[in-house]
Amino acid sequence: MEVLKIATAGSVDDGKSTLIGRLLYDxxxxxxxxxxxxxxxxKKKGFDYLDFSLATDGLVAEREQGITIDVAxxxxxxxKKSYIIADTPGHVExxxxMVxxxxxxQASIILIDARNGVIEQTKRHFFINNLLRVKHIIVAVNKMDLVDYNEDVFNAIKSDFEALNGKSTFNKQQITFIPISALEGENVVTHSEKTNxxxxxxxxxxxxxxxxxxxYQKSNFRFPVQTVIRPKQDAYHDYRGYAGKVYGDSVKVGDKxxxxPSLxxxxxxxxxxxxxxxSEVNEGASVTIQLEDDINVSRGDTIVKTNEVPNSSKELEATICWMDTKKLAQGTKYLIQHNTNIxxxxxxxxxxxVATDYSGIEEVNELGLNDIGKVSFKLSKSLFYDSYHENKSNGSFILIDAQTNxxxxxxxxx
Structure with a gap:
């Protein structure tokens, strides 16, 4: 069965967990x-309705405060389909x-409280989805029951969000606006008569x-090698296969x-x-590839089509989302894990x-926790990479503190 991965985003108490709980219930x-x-x-809390957020908020602190803290x-x-939903927290900290x-x-649901409209957190969440180049966005205008399902309120929020979309750097996003009440289940699974x-x-x-x-993002074929398979059995005495996942484009038998990095x-x-x-496999397939020639291939190598070799450099410029309490400063050393290569x-x-509310940039010499900024690196050896907008898998990496891992x-x- 086809699997769709979805992320939710929204400010505190916009109803992300309630929406997911309602989806599960309905x-x-x-x-x-x-x-x-x-x-x-x-009933214990004195509610006259079912608190569906309890279906997703698993941490004690989340249940006590009524907020999402960790990604669930x-x-x-x-x-028709299987779903994996990442319920992400709304707080700026x-x-x-959320990243x-x-x-x-593969798709994202951004919730907006109909009473509050587009706020700073909405801009931040849209910015992150824009940065990560999530193509399909649902803007769910929630709590329509608290504004009497007023069409003018919905249209005003839609207009404000479309103005925000004008600042986007990723113009291939497809945005769909839906008026909902997650608590009452209006326009979540079934159409609402209250929004005729x-x-x-x-x-x-x-x-x-x-x-x-x-x-899926259509781009050049990339196949990071996860492991080399050598059974060493009589039936497969000379077998040598390279296991990994296909990114970017299809590959077929006979492709050069x-x-x-051996070229x-x-x-x-x-x-x-x-x-x-x-004879051929598409993006997303986890397979084993055999080559006609017995050449040296190991974990950390990448197989590409001969006419689609990516950039190679010992210098790198990237947008970094910083996740550590220890600040990122000039001169510090980190391990870059790029696919299976370190x-x-x-x-x-x-x-x-970079201000995530689209208010501009600020020149700094270090990044703190949750900051997003532009950073350049010098590498110990050449790295073969694409830009992130060309190929997500080959254009992204993680930074590892070698001392603490x-x-x-x-x-x-x-």
């Missing part, structure tokens, strides 16, 4: 004991959590109609390929899955931070 994805626990907890991954299925949650998203002025899809029907292939060339001899062989790097220059930041190559 699609009958909650077990009876879970529903009973939600009923008991809601929720799984559910319909007859959890920007790093993490949205990093693998709205003729668009519900949240679920939009997601059901979204094809996974529409969310180049192994990086050795060969052809694809066979493509294997655990239960058979294929390279030692030194921070050459911290140019500026902490994932200190994530980078998007310019």
């Amino acid at each position: 699609t009958k994805s909650l077990t009876d004991d879970k529903i009973e626990a939600i009923k008991k907890s809601s 991954h929720i799984y559910f299925s319909t007859e 959890y920007t790093r959590n 993490t949650g949205a990093s693998n998203a 002025w709205y003729s668009g899809p519900t949240v679920l029907s939009y997601l059901e109609g979204l094809k996974a292939e529409e969310t 390929v180049t192994v990086l 050795k060339e060969s052809k694809v001899k066979e493509i294997q899955f655990f239960d058979g062989t294929f 390279v030692l790097s030194k921070v050459d220059k911290v140019a500026h931070t 902490t994932t200190a930041g994530v980078g998007f190559i310019d």
